[in-house]
Amino acid sequence: MQKYTVKKFQRGSTLKLIFSVVRPKSDYADIVTEKINLDDLAEVIVIFKNSNNSNTSNPSTDLHISMKIKKKERARNFILPIKIVCDEFQEQLFCSDIWVENRIKVKSHDVSFALNGFSSSGYNKQETVLLYCFEINFTIQAKPATMPIGSILTNELYLDEEFTDFELQGTDGAVAVHRSILLAHSDMAKTMLRRVEWKESKNGCMQIDGATKNTLDHLKAYMYLGILPEESLEPLLLIAQCYLLDKLKTDCISKLVSTVKPQDIAGVVKFACENNMPDLMTAILFETPDNIVTSAYRVEIESRILNNN
Incomplete structure (x- = not known):
C-alpha cells in the first residue's frame, strides 16, 4: 500500500503541499516522505509520527508532523528564512547547512474505513485504514549571507x-x-x-x-x-x-541594463518608451555592449530620445 501522496502548487514565493496519508490502524511505523525541493534552494523531508505506540492500551489515532530541512549546495551563501503555515501553526525557521528536525504542532483529522486484503498466510481479512489530509505552505526568500x-x-x-x-x-x-x-x-x-x-x-x-x-x-x-x-x-x-x-x-536601471539579454532588449526599449523613462533609454544607449544593441538599433533609440517618444 502506498502510504502517502503529495500534490504541489507554486504561487509566487509560496509552495503549497497537500498530503494525503493512509495507514492501517495497527501500523505504528513512522511515514517518511522523499526529499521535496523548496524553490530549488532547500529541501525538506516530512515525517508523520503516531502520537502513541502499539503498547498503549487505548492508542490514539492522531499523527504528529515533524520535518527535516536543509539548504541545498547552491544556497550555501544565502540566509534562508522559511515561513511555515499548517492549519493554525505559523512559524519562521532559518534553514541550515545540515539537516535540522522541527516539530509542527497541528491537529490531525482522520477518516477510517474498512479495507479487504490478505494476510501473509493468504487468508482474507479486514483491516481498518485511517486517512489523513494535511496542507503545509512554505514561503522562502533568499538573501545574501554577507x-x-x-x-x-x-x-x-x-x-x-x-x-x-x-x-x-x-x-x-x-x-x-x-x-x-x-x-x-x-x-x-x-x-x-x-x-x-x-x-x-x-x-x-x-x-x-x-x-x-x-x-x-x-x-x-x-x-x-x-x-x-x-x-x-x-x-x-x-x-x-x-x-x-x-x-x-x-x-534598477543599472541592474536591468547590465543583465538584459539580446532577445529582451526590444521589450525593455518599449517599456522605457511607454513609461516615459529617458534615463533608461540613455542607459541602454550608452551602457550596453555591442553584442546586445546593434549600431543601427542605437541610432533608432537615439532618435526616440530626441523626439521624446
Whole structure:
C-alpha cells in the first residue's frame, strides 16, 4: 500500500503541499516522505509520527508532523528564512547547512474505513485504514549571507513582524513595514505621513497602485537589505519613478541594463518608451555592449530620445 501522496502548487514565493496519508490502524511505523525541493534552494523531508505506540492500551489515532530541512549546495551563501503555515501553526525557521528536525504542532483529522486484503498466510481479512489530509505552505526568500555594512539592525527589523506599524497595500495583498524605514527612503511618504488629514497617516497604510504583493516584497527587501531581485525589475522601476525613489530607480536601471539579454532588449526599449523613462533609454544607449544593441538599433533609440517618444 502506498502510504502517502503529495500534490504541489507554486504561487509566487509560496509552495503549497497537500498530503494525503493512509495507514492501517495497527501500523505504528513512522511515514517518511522523499526529499521535496523548496524553490530549488532547500529541501525538506516530512515525517508523520503516531502520537502513541502499539503498547498503549487505548492508542490514539492522531499523527504528529515533524520535518527535516536543509539548504541545498547552491544556497550555501544565502540566509534562508522559511515561513511555515499548517492549519493554525505559523512559524519562521532559518534553514541550515545540515539537516535540522522541527516539530509542527497541528491537529490531525482522520477518516477510517474498512479495507479487504490478505494476510501473509493468504487468508482474507479486514483491516481498518485511517486517512489523513494535511496542507503545509512554505514561503522562502533568499538573501545574501554577507549583508552590507551597518545592516545588522535592518536585517533584524526585516525579519520582525510583531512591531511593524505600517502597511504597503498592493493589488493582491499587503506587506508590513516600519514607518521609520519607509521614511528613510521616501520624501513623498514623509509628506503623506506628516499631515494627519491624509488618509495614509490615519489608516497606517499606503496604496501602491498596480503593484503585486510579490513586487512589494522586493521593495521591502531593497529598503531594508539593499538587495534587488534577479528578475521582475520593471515593476520596481515603476514604483521608483512614481514615488520619487531616486536611488531605487538608479539601481534598477543599472541592474536591468547590465543583465538584459539580446532577445529582451526590444521589450525593455518599449517599456522605457511607454513609461516615459529617458534615463533608461540613455542607459541602454550608452551602457550596453555591442553584442546586445546593434549600431543601427542605437541610432533608432537615439532618435526616440530626441523626439521624446
